[in-house]
Amino acid sequence: MGEAIVHVNGVELCAETFGDPQAPAILLIGGMASSMDWWDADFCRRLALGGRHVIRYDFRDTGRSATYPPGAPGYTGDDLIADAAGVIDLLAGGRAHVVGISMGGGIAQHLAVDHSPRVATLTLVSTSTGADDDLPPMDERLEAAFADPAAEPDWSDPAAVVEYIVEEQRLFAGPDSFDEEYVREIARQVVARTHEIESSMKNHALVKGSDGTRHRLGEVTAPTLVIHGTADPFFPPGHAVMLAREINRAQLLMLDGVGHQTPPQSTWDVVVPAILGHSAL
Template sequence: MMGEAIVHVNGVDLCTETFGDPDAPAILLIGGMGASMDWWDADFCRRLALGGRKVIRYDFRDTGRSTTWPPGAPGYTGDDLVADAVALADLLAAGRAHIVGISMGGAIAQHLAIDHPERVATLTLVSTSTGPDDDLPPIDERLEAAFADPAPEPDWSDPEAVVAHLVEDWRLFAGPDFFDQEYTREIARQVVARTIDIESSVKNHALVKGSGSARPRLREITAPTLVVHGGADPFFPPGHAVMLAREINRAQLLILDGVGHQPPPPSTWDVVVPAILGHTALSLPEAQ
């Protein structure tokens, strides 16, 4: 099942893509809210694969080529998204994977590590949190102002208008020194070209009932954990990463100076890829 494939799990079709040696230890990449697999750059996946890993990325429900619901009416919950990750670990990673989750995918990864520890060899949490809390820094004022006065919706039938909308949305979250407009536009074009219903993809995840905050249970995580976070993240400022590294037993923290709330930019790969490869060289005995 190397390359791109549609797999049927939990009553839905999910589009997956696999890189590297099929017999190598598996890394399962879990994306952010509304993000198809394309936002995990294929070259990033290949670099991880060259380090001796089988790398799996996939389209969530309502993104890319996976099963889609009408805009504004997602027919699933956050628990279903966790169950999908479990099913993919079973199907594509022989029941046990190194889990790497970003933003919403990081929240999914936390629940996966707590409720299904036998599936998680190691855990890497990127640009994520357990959610807002009184002792954690709030959203950056600039981003909060953008949420309060959002840009008009694009014409969803006009691909170039949607691409421009996605680019400007990603600009809000990226670190100013790590936003490459043409690079982002290229990925956005891939996303729009591959996505069954881009309006559903943009809107529906925000409407899904979540699995709740994992913070009260972070101490239950037994998988070796690496926390990777942008030092200029406007959505989850670095205090969120410090909290995760403090409250998860023996977690390690890697701060990327100047990076925002975004997948690791290419200019950081010389740091991030070796960090993930080194971390995923760790393993625990199978849970009893």
């Protein structure tokens, strides 16, 4: 299909597909404030070469999808879950291998328990069910950055916004897994493709979320793979261990030195075969 505007739940979403439409579908769901650009096109092509029909899409308020005023998202977390289900129906024939990272992993969990017929397998990347008391807190360095955030850029200055995104990504990455020039190039793509970058960077954090899924993890019936970085400062590895423990027969893959980030290129030789193998179930 390439990149196209599709109509889901009464809104326009931008989506792109790779590979044979008749092959088993993999839906990639991004993290908070992330357009589909963070699922690198070459990563998608590698999955497609493994015999998969790969789908990535822009959330509302990211990329070329429907946009709302900065500070005023006109949707809820439930709407974002319904959008993902709608993309599966429209582009995957009603069933897909679902891969979600961070906030996208939360959406994926809701799909697995509330829309289980749509989820062939589940892959949860750098995600959690939330900040329960028995789970490790975020890294002190990241907590300090949240307490004293960097000044906002001039949202009308693309170069300034790119640098702002790069520095934000640096905070979340593992100390040895941050490729600054690569991240800067993705950030340039994001800024160039996004209708309203200020909304994209702000609005998801303001969305009314759905209830947490921890008490429902026992309801997950889809075969589950948990992928997590050992240096994740936002959801330390204990979050991944909890998911793998509380989801029946879940498998755990830890990525040494990786932070809270889309799997970097250095991990693709491990991550791509893992997702392909898992989605062959």
